[in-house]
Structure formats: structure tokens, C-alpha cells
Amino acid sequence: MTNIKIQKIKKKDYKTMLDIYTRAYLSVWEKWDKEQIKDFFTFLLKRKIKVKFVLEDKIIWWFIAEIKPWYEGNMLFDPELFIDIDYQKKWYGTILLKKALELAEKKHKAKTIVGFTFKNTFHINWYKKLWINPSTDRQMLYWDIKTIIQK
Numbered sequence: 075m076t077n078i079k080i081q082k083i084k085k086k087d088y089k090t091m092l093d094i095y096t097r098a099y100l101s102v103w104e105k106w107d108k109e110q111i112k113d114f115f116t117f118l119l120k121r122k123i124k125v126k127f128v129l130e131d132k133i134i135w136w137f138i139a140e141i142k143p144w145y146e147g148n149m150l151f152d153p154e155l156f157i158d159i160d161y162q163k164k165w166y167g168t169i170l171l172k173k174a175l176e177l178a179e180k181k182h183k184a185k186t187i188v189g190f191t192f193k194n195t196f197h198i199n200w201y202k203k204l205w206i207n208p209s210t211d212r213q214m215l216y217w218d219i220k221t222i223i224q225k
Contacts, residue, residue: 147185
């Protein structure tokens, strides 16, 4: 894991990001057409935090989120994260999420995360491993960054 570099996402990365997204996410659960994906990426790339994780010159994971000021401290809002399918189920996602949260905490003073998902999706079990227990069909997830980093 020490060979992994955290870098800002650049325009030249967009094609690779789209490929990771398509292979890791769309093929499993969401079905978007190309125009919708283009709109989604345009929306995501306006967010404050945009980082990629590179291993041996290959992007293996990317993380995008907004920072929202809140009375409890800055909130990491509606993060999007995607890991290349070749690196799934090997603890990379969990370790890299913790690194992204540490970065958000340090650089942006983020204290909490708010995200959204559907209960009956393939990735909900991963959220449960992070001590988040959804209880409805549509779930707003809210948790403390320090708790996740420490576990």
C-alpha cells in the first residue's frame, strides 16, 4: 500500500475514470445511457475534492466529494468513489477510503460524511462493514469521520 500515490484528478484522467466507473458500477447495478453519464461526470467534476489513487502508474480508485459548511463542522457531502474491478475485494477500497477521509479531515477540516444510497444494492454490504446500518429503501448515511478512520 505504500506505493499508492494520491493525486489530483486531471482532465486527461476523465476517460480512465469513466472506464473504471462503467466497469465497477454500471455493469453491476445502475443503467445509464452515455448522455446521462456525461451529465453525471460534468456534475461531479465541479466538486471541491477530486482525487485519484495511483498504483504503478495506473489509476485504481477515485474519490470525489463536496465540502459543505455545517454547524458541527465541515461535512463531506455525497461522496462518489469507484475502485477498478481488478482491485475489488482485496481491502483496497476500505484502506483507500480511510486515506481519502484523512485527507478531507486534514485539508478541509471535514468532521462528518453525508451520503445517499439504496438499501438493496450490491455495495450496501460494504457500507455495513464500515459500521453504517441502513434501515429503509432509500437511505441517507451520516457518520463521523474519526470513527471510520479509527476502525
